[in-house]
Amino acid sequence: MPEILTQSIQDYLKHIYKLNENGDAASTNDLATRLNIAPASVTGMLQKLANSKPALVLYKKHQGATLTKPGEKAALEVIRHHRLLETFLVTTLGYSWDEVHSEADKLEHVISEDFEARIAKALGNPSRDPHGELIPTADLVMPSDESRPLASLRTDEAATVKRVSDDDPALLRHLREIGVVPEVKLTIKNYSEFDGNLTIKVEGQKSNVVLGKEVTSKVFVDK
């Protein structure tokens, strides 16, 4: 039924996409948490999205939702808008990387394809946003991502920061302060079995930092 993709539907698809990236179907509860709405409301919407033609999600009771091809294309369109906008806000209007997320969350739903094309061109068709996150291409293909969580590294391993999660401004300000930004190299000095903390030497920083899983699961690196 939704030949019109409302703002709300776009948000559902975007979050289902992100939850699907971790391998499994997006659960009702996880979606409710991320969308800040009641689980019961999510059930209703998933049923609607699954029964629309074309179906945007694949949904089996109690087993969460997965995107169909059309649903994935729609999700990638929103994500492309979001990441291009974040890049644009930083590059053109001097926003810092912790300030762009909420602004992009509102703008992503209202810009035209023309606007998208114009900022993409003005920015030189970037492949990553200011947080290092990959930008879907104009034909809505998500480039492959080799990076893995910083949390998966162990003592003496070295790697390069590729991207960080963009949705927590406080975390972003902290990461900037300790120099953990895309393309910076780092080395693991110690791994603690008990709490999963990592002691890390960051390229260009005098002293080591100790980061917990809350942080290291949101930073992604390449070897």
Added chain:
Amino acid sequence: MPEILTQSIQDYLKHIYKLNENGDAASTNDLATRLNIAPASVTGMLQKLANSKPALVLYKKHQGATLTKPGEKAALEVIRHHRLLETFLVTTLGYSWDEVHSEADKLEHVISEDFEARIAKALGNPSRDPHGELIPTADLVMPSDESRPLASLRTDEAATVKRVSDDDPALLRHLREIGVVPEVKLTIKNYSEFDGNLTIKVEGQKSNVVLGKEVTSKVFVDK
């Protein structure tokens, strides 16, 4: 009741403001036409806006609506957003003046005060948009406008174009073609009593043009 100004309410206030500029209260029918909705829906919304606290409009049955102070401030905020955005799109993204209106109509409702401040600064706090329309100041005061419709001029009068209506792309393309843009000088060569047509010599153009009231009522000039 609306301590939250929905997109829809913002649109009502903006259009009531523009209708009020012509001296009289905004009628139910005129609003319905401009908002592309049924007159009955307008009545409902005007009642709501009049009964909200603070009241955003002054409304008496069958006599149309006028903005209250809070309503006017809210309207000017939307208009400031719109006109700054139009200026930004033209200056920064290379849009032409006939392409910006619909994009700004969507963006005006979602940008933050921070975004507004950033583009205002980047543009050097402009006082007019690309169509010459005055931009309300940051403290939401509309600068006074001395201009009058081109349609009010008569044979041998000369004037400078100050602004043109921004909402009809086809008209804007035509005006650009014949050189009728802000700050251009022109002289009335003839006025026709029968149809109100004006024959006009536009500065920098070889031949005169004849414009009907549909056009001359949407171009504003200063002596």
Added chain:
DNA sequence: ACAATAATTTAGGTTCACCTAAATTATATT
């Protein structure tokens, strides 16, 4: 295996902003 707990769904609202059709009120014509 069975109860306790957690996750999910169903059922029955609500609000917002629109709609149509019918009734009413204003305005204009003669």
Added chain:
DNA sequence: AATATAATTTAGGTGAACCTAAATTATTGT
């Protein structure tokens, strides 16, 4: 002044996207 016409309002919907409370289904610990 009476009537035709136009503008406006009332009344009674609708669909989208939420909500809460209760019921159901899954999962987990012992």
